Amino acid sequence: MNIAVLQFPGSNCDQDAFHLFASGLGLPTRYLWHKETSLGSADLVVVPGGFSYGDYLRCGAIARFSPVMGAVREHAERGGLVLGICNGFQILCEAGLLPGALIRNSSLEYRCMTCDLVVEEAGPAFNTRLVGKRVRLPIGHGEGNFRIDDAGLERLESNHQVLLRYADNPNGSLSSIAGIRNEEGNVFGMMPHPDRAFERFHPSQDGLAVARAVLSLRFPDILKESA
Amino acid sequence: MKSAELPPNPDPVLNQPITPELIKKHGLLPEEYDQVCRHLGRTPSLTELGIFSVMWSEHCAYKNTRPLLKGFPTEKRGATAAFGRVLVKAGEENAGIIDVGDGWAIAFKIESHNHPSAIEPFEGAATGVGGIIRDIFTMGARPVLLTNSLRFGELDSPVTKRLLRGVVAGIAHYGNCVGVPTVAGDVYFDRSYEGNPLVNALCLGTLRHDQIRRGKATGLGNPVYYVGAATGRDGLGGAAFASKELSAESSSDRPAVQKGDPFMEKLLIEACLEMMAVPGLVVGIQDMGAAGLTCSTCETASRGGAGIEIELDQVPQREAGMNSYEVMLSESQERMLVIVQKGREREIEEVFAKWDLHAAHVGTVTDTGRMVVRHHGVVVADIPATALTDNAPVYHREARRPAYLDRTSAWTPEGSGLRDLDLEGARATLPRLLALPTIASKRWIYRQYDHMVQHGTVVLPGSDAGVVRLRLGSSEKFIAIKNDCNGRYCYLNPRRGALIAMVECLRNLVCSGATPLAMTDNLNFGNPYKPENFYQLKECVEGLAEACRYFDVPVVGGNVSLYNESPEGAIDPTPTVSVVGFIEKEAHITRQFARAAGSRLVLLGGAPTELGGSQFLGAVHGLKTGDAPAVDLDGEKRLQDYLLGQIRKGRILAAHDLSEGGLLVGISEMLFGTEKLGAEVDLSGLGSLRMDALLYGESQGRVLVEVAPGDLADVAADASLSAVPAEEIGTFRQSATLSVATSIGTLDWRVADLRSEWESSIERAMKRPGLG
Numbered sequence: 001m002n003i004a005v006l007q008f009p010g011s012n013c014d015q016d017a018f019h020l021f022a023s024g025l026g027l028p029t030r031y032l033w034h035k036e037t038s039l040g041s042a043d044l045v046v047v048p049g050g051f052s053y054g055d056y057l058r059c060g061a062i063a064r065f066s067p068v069m070g071a072v073r074e075h076a077e078r079g080g081l082v083l084g085i086c087n088g089f090q091i092l093c094e095a096g097l098l099p100g101a102l103i104r105n106s107s108l109e110y111r112c113m114t115c116d117l118v119v120e121e122a123g124p125a126f127n128t129r130l131v132g133k134r135v136r137l138p139i140g141h142g143e144g145n146f147r148i149d150d151a152g153l154e155r156l157e158s159n160h161q162v163l164l165r166y167a168d169n170p171n172g173s174l175s176s177i178a179g180i181r182n183e184e185g186n187v188f189g190m191m192p193h194p195d196r197a198f199e200r201f202h203p204s205q206d207g208l209a210v211a212r213a214v215l216s217l218r219f220p221d222i223l224k225e226s227a
Numbered sequence: 228m229k230s231a232e233l234p235p236n237p238d239p240v241l242n243q244p245i246t247p248e249l250i251k252k253h254g255l256l257p258e259e260y261d262q263v264c265r266h267l268g269r270t271p272s273l274t275e276l277g278i279f280s281v282m283w284s285e286h287c288a289y290k291n292t293r294p295l296l297k298g299f300p301t302e303k304r305g306a307t308a309a310f311g312r313v314l315v316k317a318g319e320e321n322a323g324i325i326d327v328g329d330g331w332a333i334a335f336k337i338e339s340h341n342h343p344s345a346i347e348p349f350e351g352a353a354t355g356v357g358g359i360i361r362d363i364f365t366m367g368a369r370p371v372l373l374t375n376s377l378r379f380g381e382l383d384s385p386v387t388k389r390l391l392r393g394v395v396a397g398i399a400h401y402g403n404c405v406g407v408p409t410v411a412g413d414v415y416f417d418r419s420y421e422g423n424p425l426v427n428a429l430c431l432g433t434l435r436h437d438q439i440r441r442g443k444a445t446g447l448g449n450p451v452y453y454v455g456a457a458t459g460r461d462g463l464g465g466a467a468f469a470s471k472e473l474s475a476e477s478s479s480d481r482p483a484v485q486k487g488d489p490f491m492e493k494l495l496i497e498a499c500l501e502m503m504a505v506p507g508l509v510v511g512i513q514d515m516g517a518a519g520l521t522c523s524t525c526e527t528a529s530r531g532g533a534g535i536e537i538e539l540d541q542v543p544q545r546e547a548g549m550n551s552y553e554v555m556l557s558e559s560q561e562r563m564l565v566i567v568q569k570g571r572e573r574e575i576e577e578v579f580a581k582w583d584l585h586a587a588h589v590g591t592v593t594d595t596g597r598m599v600v601r602h603h604g605v606v607v608a609d610i611p612a613t614a615l616t617d618n619a620p621v622y623h624r625e626a627r628r629p630a631y632l633d634r635t636s637a638w639t640p641e642g643s644g645l646r647d648l649d650l651e652g653a654r655a656t657l658p659r660l661l662a663l664p665t666i667a668s669k670r671w672i673y674r675q676y677d678h679m680v681q682h683g684t685v686v687l688p689g690s691d692a693g694v695v696r697l698r699l700g701s702s703e704k705f706i707a708i709k710n711d712c713n714g715r716y717c718y719l720n721p722r723r724g725a726l727i728a729m730v731e732c733l734r735n736l737v738c739s740g741a742t743p744l745a746m747t748d749n750l751n752f753g754n755p756y757k758p759e760n761f762y763q764l765k766e767c768v769e770g771l772a773e774a775c776r777y778f779d780v781p782v783v784g785g786n787v788s789l790y791n792e793s794p795e796g797a798i799d800p801t802p803t804v805s806v807v808g809f810i811e812k813e814a815h816i817t818r819q820f821a822r823a824a825g826s827r828l829v830l831l832g833g834a835p836t837e838l839g840g841s842q843f844l845g846a847v848h849g850l851k852t853g854d855a856p857a858v859d860l861d862g863e864k865r866l867q868d869y870l871l872g873q874i875r876k877g878r879i880l881a882a883h884d885l886s887e888g889g890l891l892v893g894i895s896e897m898l899f900g901t902e903k904l905g906a907e908v909d910l911s912g913l914g915s916l917r918m919d920a921l922l923y924g925e926s927q928g929r930v931l932v933e934v935a936p937g938d939l940a941d942v943a944a945d946a947s948l949s950a951v952p953a954e955e956i957g958t959f960r961q962s963a964t965l966s967v968a969t970s971i972g973t974l975d976w977r978v979a980d981l982r983s984e985w986e987s988s989i990e991r992a993m994k995r996p997g998l999g
Contacts, residue, residue: 009582010490012406016682049680051404054490107998110399110675140403140677193679201685201696201813 001219003029004042006072006088008063013049016195017085021046024198024208025222034066044081044215045072047088049140049193059102059143060090069095082187083214086141089179089189098182098189099156100148102141106172110142114203116167117178117192122160122185130213135206137192139170139178144191146173146180159183164190188214233272237603238550241273249273253280259620266614274551274600275608278615281518281556282525285789288619291755292787295765298772299782303745311744311809313781320442321362321513323783324434325745327809331699332439333706334368335431337376337749337805339788343484344426348393352426353401354462354487357560359430360405361514364496365563367440367503368432371681372695373402374411375428376710376749376803380421382664382992387416390424391672392993398428399675404489405496409676410684411693413710413803416664419718422793427749427786429805431708433697440503442513444527444535444566444592449510451524451535451590454579455495455562457545458520461485462558491561491584498582499563508574510592511566521555521615523564524590525598528612531566535612536599537590551600551607566592626765627758635719638852640838640917645848648918650972656847656923657976658984660888661895663846667988668899690818691884692739694810705810707741713887714799716855719840721763723855725770725802727927730863731886732806733778737867738882738930740815740874741808746775748785748804753797755789763800764789771802777860780806815874819883820900821933824961826880828894828906829934829942832866833952834913835889835926842887843923856927862951863928869949870930878938885929891922891967893931894957895981898965905978908957909968918971933959 003021007014014031021044022029032039039045052063063069069091076082076097084092092098105111117137119130148156153174156162164179171191179190194207215222235242243249250260253276263271263279271279285291299317306312306326314332315324322336340355356373363370375398380387402409407430444451462485503509511531513523520542528535539554549557567575572588579586593599598615600608611618640647648656660666673688685705686694692709711732717724733743748771753760775782791798810816821828838844839853873879885893890910898904910921920926934942939955946953957967965981967974 009494010404012404012493012680016680019682050406051490051493054404054488056490108995109396110403110677112403112677112679113674138679140679142403196679196682199682199696201816202682203687 001027001043001215002041003027003044003046004032004039005029005046005048006034006068007031008034008052008066010052010054011048011050013086013193013195017046017048020195020198020207020211025211032068034068037067037071039071039075043218044083045075047082047084047091049086049088052087052091059087060094063091064095073097076187079184079186081214081218084189085193085195086191089191090143092187092189097187098180099152100146100180102143103145103147104143105145111170112140113170114138115170115192117164118167119164120162122163122181130209134167135210136197136204137194137206138196138203139192141191144171144173146177148174156180163188164192186217232269233607233609234605236272236274236551236607237605241550241552243273245270245273245276249276253277254284255280259283262620266611272607274555275610277552277556278521278608278610281521282615283619285787286517287522289787290620291622291624291789292750293621294623295768298769300772300776301781303779303781305779313745313783314436315439317782317784321365323745323747324366324439325783327704329699329702330436331433332436333431333433333807334363334366335429335747335807336362336784337427337429337747337803338362338786339425339427339749339751341423341425341751341788341791344394345423347484348390349397350484350486352394352397354485354560355426355428356398356401357487357489357492358516359428360407360492361516361563363430363432364499365440365442365512365514366434367438368434369500370407370430370432370496371683371697372431372708373407373409373428374693374708374710374805375409375426376412377414378420378425378714378801379416381418382416382989384421387421388993394424394426395672395675401487401489403677405493406680408678408680408684410678410695411688411708411710412673414669414672415714417714417799419714419799422795423791423798425751425791425801427803429710429747431807433699438503440509440512442527443511443531444533445531446510446569446592447594449569449592450567450572450588451537451592452565452567452575453542453562453585453587453589454565455584456488456491456559457543457585458554458557458559458562459545460549460553460557463553463556485558485560487560494582494584495561495563498579498584502575502578505574507568508571509565510568513564515562515564517558519556519558525612525615527564527566528598529616534593534595534597534599535590536593539600539602541587541589543585543587551602555600624755624761625758626762628762629759635852636854638839650974653918653922654974656843657891657895658981660842660846660892660923661981661985662988663842664989664992665842666888666892668986669989670986671989671993685816686739686818691735692741694739694816705813705816707736707739707808707810708805709735710803710805711735712801712803714801715851716840717763717767717801718799719853720855721766721800722770723858725767726774726858727855728802728804729771729774730858730927731884732804733780734867734884734930736806736808737871738817738819738884739808740817741810742871743778743780743806743808745783746780746804746806747783748802750785750787751791751798751801751803752789753792760797767800767802771804778864814877817874817879817882819897820881820902821897821904821959822880822902823935824904824959825936826959827934827936827939827955828908828957828959829932830929830954830956831870831932831946831951832929834916834921835885835924835929836916836920837924837926838920841889841923841925843889843919856925858927865949866928866930866951869946869951873942873945878934878942879932880935881933883931885931887925889923889925895965895985897931897933898978899982899985905960905962905964906957907960907966910956911968911970913954918969
């Protein structure tokens with residue numbers, strides 16, 4: 001099982017995501033510079049948080065054109081796992097790998113805090129042990145207000161593509177949506193940070209369970225390790 | 228020696244004769260201009276005049292404060308070979324560096340951006356953060372945390388709200404994007420800062436000893452590189468701007484405020500650290516902060532005992548037709564000067580190409596000791612580098628004790644017939660104090676800062692000190708950091724107020740389980756040419772120095788910001804200190820929030836007895852008077868040593884220092900954690916004191932601790948051995964109330980009501996209708 005963490009100019013949670021998988025789960029993890037055009041042998045590509053290209057124009061709008069994103073798209077089309085966290089979620093939406101868009105928080109302010117999240121029944125991809133439970137994950141974003149048109153929302157709900165909902169909506173997201181998956185179930189995006197919830201001194205260690213849930217689609221055994 | 232006149236500048240505008248008006252406009256006194264001519268052996272060109280004016284400004288030269296700052300201890304007496312040594316001292320470089328063992332070190336420094344923030348709060352505060360981050364990574368350190376220290380006028384004023392909103396958004400914009408967590412801070416609101424807010428930002432970075440870089444130009448013929456953002460006309464003369472009082476015309480100085488680009492800074496951090504990791508490539512490096520290209524060239528040349536020649540045609544420029552005056556004085560952000568080992572030019576160029584950044588070969592290190600600037604091939608400035616740095620003027624200003632001190636220090640509650648609180652008054656005061664913006668929760672502020680990025684934040688903002696885990700290679704270490712300064716105490720008694728700033732900061736660190744290591748200070752004062760202001764400055768510096776010597780906490784760097792005045796007068800003297808502490812074991816990390824029902828509340832240091840300078844006097848009686856609370860250095864040291872000992876023995880569940888608002892505010896704040904506890908407190912045994920002073924006075928050297936019943940006897944016995952007063956005053960309960968028995972009756976509050984006053988006071992004030 002190999003993890004690749006992308007690095008765009010302006011990524012700043014790349015180390016956090018790296019350590020979630022490398023230190024938290026003990027998995028082989030490496031960084032991948034955005035100018036690369038091949039993912040090598042990555043099973044899971046993590047698009048980390050930060051301010052890729054300064055979030056100029058729109059969050060994620062420039063990063064989607066980075067050379068590495070072509071390889072990410074092919075990887076996703078082949079059924080490979082992709083996880084976008086925070087700015088990574090925004091990039092995946094801009095790249096069309098996930099539906100919807102993330103706009104300015106309704107408060108018009110950045111929010112850094114720890115949120116309670118409800119794990120939704122999201123098909124075989126992201127459920128197993130977490131469904132119906134609450135997890136606590138930090139957020140840190142100015143633009144996490146999830147938006148999608150009515151038909152799109154209907155599709156997300158009827159396909160069980162919503163992964164996480166805020167218990168107490170911090171940013172105005174439609175239907176309190178904090179994280180989603182694509183229809184096929186191999187591309188995940190979430191505003192909350194599992195990469196800030198894995199050390200013993202973090203507000204929770206729920207990031208480990210979320211990371212395992214993402215990997216479990218291809219590597220079901222990973223859930224046994226945490227049993 | 229009479230030097231040859233310079234050839235005409237390529238831009239005719241710069242060839243005008245130097246008139247007394249021009250000299251005055253550049254903030255130089257006639258006698259300073261005479262010194263300029265003596266250094267040059269001729270009259271300066273306009274470009275040179277501009278260069279002298281920024282380098283001899285207070286901001287760059289500390290010309291009014293240098294003699295005072297010499298009183299600070301710069302080394303740690305009790306440092307061991309492996310720990311606590313000062314590796315780079317105050318004043319040597321852009322930031323001081325302290326050994327934290329195992330071959331690792333930390334670099335940290337605080338700096339002000341007060342004047343720009345007063346004029347343009349968002350960009351002013353944002354570029355303040357950017358500047359201090361550059362001071363840290365230029366030393367070779369990776370920035371790992373930020374803190375800030377802010378002062379504003381009273382929050383009921385719309386001007387203050389605009390400034391607070393802008394400053395916080397600016398800090399958030401820059402710090403969040405660049406990916407360095409803002410883990411702690413302090414904010415006070417007081418009328419004296421109306422129109423002249425203080426924005427002090429601190430950055431701390433980590434590095435290995437062998438990664439320490441210096442801002443030195445050495446090695447004849449070594450190439451000088453300019454890296455980072457292109458130069459524009461923004462921030463022209465910002466250092467000189469920071470060295471005068473704010474006036475109604477200040478808003479016309481807006482071009483002197485720079486504009487920041489945190490994305491560029493993030494790239495610059497990564498590219499510079501990557502470049503510095505290449506063995507032997509970088510000879511010297513310095514950021515272009517205040518006074519931009521001018522300061523970085525002459526300071527690196529001066530430190531290296533060398534000269535530098537640069538050609539401005541090679542400087543990346545984002546505006547057409549800039550002349551030499553503009554390029555040399557621009558304070559465009561996110562730029563660095565790098566001296567590279569000759570013959571290895573390709574290596575630096577490759578690193579910067581990877582990050583899509585400029586790396587322009589602008590000049591060469593010489594052995595002339597002179598800073599020579601060419602534009603279009605013509606020499607436009609030729610100045611001995613040390614004339615701009617070491618040989619800048621130094622003044623001993625006149626100090627005069629301000630007359631108001633006779634009145635305020637003689638004040639007593641009895642003398643002025645101040646009626647003590649009755650039961651109802653005592654009850655009504657607590658929620659009122661908790662809602663004072665200075666005391667209330669700063670959640671509205673810190674939730675806008677990313678305080679968790681880099682996943683090392685252990686104690687989140689809102690407790691006595693920020694605690695961060697440092698990942699150092701394969702090992703980890705824990706540090707605590709805290710800023711402090713109550714300007715009101717410094718106004719009422721400058722020397723003692725500064726002592727309090729320092730000892731309270733240390734007390735906060737000890738409450739978090741940390742041993743104080745080293746300090747950086749930001750001296751925010753009024754115009755030093757007014758003898759009363761200079762008296763405050765002098766007394767405060769001496770107070771800080773005394774505390775530093777007493778507690779063996781060296782000063783490793785800092786910043787001086789003078790001329791903090793608005794048309795209403797000078798700010799309260801504000802010598803902000805920031806101290807870093809080291810936590811031996813993770814288990815020692817202690818928070819201020821009570822953890823267990825049934826555990827006991829113990830007051831260390833004795834009952835508070837003083838009212839002078841308290842928030843209570845200000846809020847309830849409208850008075851800013853009295854003497855600052857007394858400081859007993861010996862007692863303080865005993866208290867702190869004892870408390871740290873008890874924490875290390877695992878006997879302290881929570882610890883909280885008493886500060887603004889006094890005893891009941893302190894007890895209440897212990898209840899505002901996640902455990903939702905109440906408390907039953909009995910103060911009737913503390914003697915018959917004035918109720919207002921006991922409940923809301925701000926006597927120093929007091930700490931509240933939470934102790935499990937089983938540890939109580941040991942805690943008391945050790946306190947008695949250490950001669951630290953320790954009084955068991957209550958019990959934490961699984962209840963919704965705080966009840967306090969006093970000699971005049973029992974006071975009760977619902978904890979949820981108190982919490983709501985404290986937690987949402989600033990949020991309510993800053994609420995914008997219609998926004999979620």
